[in-house]
Amino acid sequence: MTGDRGWSDEPTPKRYPWQDDEYQPRQRRGTPSEHGFQPPPRTQNTRPLPDEDQQTTPRPKPPKKLTVTRVAWFRSKQLSQQAVAAFRRAAHADGAKKSGMSSVTYAVMMNYAADAAMAVALANTLFFSAASAESKTKVALYLLITVAPFALIAPVIGPLLDKIQRGRRLALAASCVLRIGLSVVMALNFDNWLLYPAALGSMVLSKSFTVLKSAITPRVLPPEITLSKTNARMTVFGLAAGAVFGAFAAGFANLFGSPGALWFTAVLCLVNAVLCMRIPAWVEVTEGEVPAALRSRKPGKRPMSRHIVVSLWGNGTIRVLTGFLTLFAAFVVREQTEGDAVRQLLLLGVIAGAAGIGSFLGNAIGARQQFGKPDEVVLGCVGTALAATIVAAALPGLVTAAIVGLLGATASALAKVSLDAVIQDDLPEESRASAFGRSETILQLTWVFGGALGVLLPPTFWVGFLVVAVLLALGLTQTWMSRNGTSLHRLVRRAAPATP
Structure with missing residues (x-):
């Protein structure tokens, strides 16, 4: 049957509620799938979001004009960014970023780097000048200046840690700041006797840093890994940092002499002081702590x-x-x-x-x-x-x-x-x-x-x-x-x- 309005005999198509002009919000009337309608699938050009610890690294754009120099620069930049991203993933793995272990790892790496830089700077002075001494008196004096004070200072560090209830991050940073001053003294007095006591003090502070780090490591332990694996991971990162920054220190020593490597050591200690203060504050909490002793x-x-x-x-x-x-x-x-x-x-x-x-x-x-x-x-x-x-x-x-x-x-x-x-x-x-x-x-x-x-x-x-x-x-x-x-x-x- 047809009428004035041109209707046909075909049945009127069914209209769904969400097609009406008076359609209410979806939370009140239901979704299309609840009414038996399945819309056609749509392809979405989306990617999964990165994890909390995963850092997205922007890819460098290739050069417009291809030359050997530009391609080499582009490739080196790409490899550097990939290496940094891989390092951050390794440092933040197993919940290390959330627990604060990654912050301690960075500080440990910089301490290894400062030790390596100082060793490169003093390689031709501390060891060899004493080794050339023929008299037992000079050898004994060298031992007294460079080694023996460790035996006097080391027993004090352990009991002192038990008494420090607050400020362990500050103690770590203070050891780095003192090493800055001693590195400057060594750089300015490389050819006189002040080099030896300054080098001694720097080595003692480095050992003190190691002991302090050992005391705060259990407080940043992620639940996913053990304490032994945590310390081993820190040591691996530290050795890698020592090798890399030791090579840079060798370059400074080659260009500016051993004092140049000592100035580089001072810069590394300054960076380490900043990293120590960025360690989470919960490492200071010592409530309920019971000191341990051998017997x-x-x-x-x-x-x-x-x-x-x-x-x-x-x-x-x-x-x-x-x-x-x-x-x-x-x-x-x-x-x-x-x-x-x-x-x-x-x-x-x-x-x-x-x-x-x-x-x-x-x-x-x-x-x-x-x-x-x-x-x-x-x-x-x-x-x-x-x-x-x-x-x-x-x-x-x-x-x-x-x-x-x-x-x-x-x-x-x-x-x-x-x-x-x-x-x-x-x-x-x-x-x-x-x-x-x-x-x-x-x-x-x-x-x-x-x-x-x-x-x-x-x-x-x-x-x-x-x-x-x-x-x-x-x-x-x-x-x-x-x-x-x-x-x-x-x-x-x-x-x-x-x-x-």
Whole structure:
């Protein structure tokens, strides 16, 4: 049927409510899908949003005119941006940004960078000038100025940490600010005696920074990873930063001399002071904290377990080797290559490079692996260091010294990872910060003892490694006996004749 209005016999198409002019808002009348209507799918040109820790990096635009120089610049810029993005993802992984661990990692990296820059600046002065001294008096004076004060200052740091309830970030930043002043003093007095006490103070402040960092690390621990992996990751980042900024410091030393590298060190310390103050404020909270001690009968202190004591004995034994090799190698190389500065730096670079690779390898393995029996790992590390030292004593030379540096640094890193794991497992959260500060103090002292041996012993490879091998054997025995609940001290007391 048709009418005046041109209607046809076809049925009137059905109209849905949302097609009416009087259609109410969707939340009151329902959506089209609720009324049986499925609209056709639409393609959307959208990408997922990045994660909270993921940083979007703008891609550089390619050059309009292609030349070799512009293409090389574009490619280097692209690779640099990709490297920075990968570094940020690694530093913020496992919730590190949210917990504050990434801020501590940046500060640790800059401390390693400052140490590397200062080592490059002083490579031709502190070690070699003392190594050329022939009299025992001069060698003893060098030891007194550069090494011995560690043994006096290190025992103070641990107890002081237990008393500092507020201001640990400020203490970290203050150590960096003081290093700025000492770097300036060294740069302005590079050719006179003020260089030595300033260098000593800078090294002491660097060790103090390490102990302070160990005390605040448990407060920024992400729930996704363990404390041992956290420390291993920080060390890996620190070694990488030391290698990169050490190369920059070498460039400054080549262009402007050693004072130029020291001015660069001052700049790095300034940056580190700023990074320390950007560490989250919750690292200052110490309510309910219980100090830890090796053996304490005093109320209010928690004694460390036997497993922690075993790990400390093993780690301290290996630190004797690493401290010894650090200074002993400089004296031996100076003795064997008198007057040839280029060869001296080359040979020392081989030993130092092997030790750096070993430390990086050990921490990289520790960051990825989880050891079920830390005591056995520590004993194995001490045994490996002892075996390498015996081989170096039997076959003295640069190659075996480099092997000792490689294996010793790897063993030291793995043993330290095991020590961190034991402290986390055996102590409650309120005592971990104190335990880490105390343990780091002990390790610094044993390193100083090894460095003192490296200065006092004659610069002959087989003599030095033989003496250290004997000490490592005693340390391995003490570590084994501590695991069984006894010690060499008790054994000696039992064997001593009774006094009338």
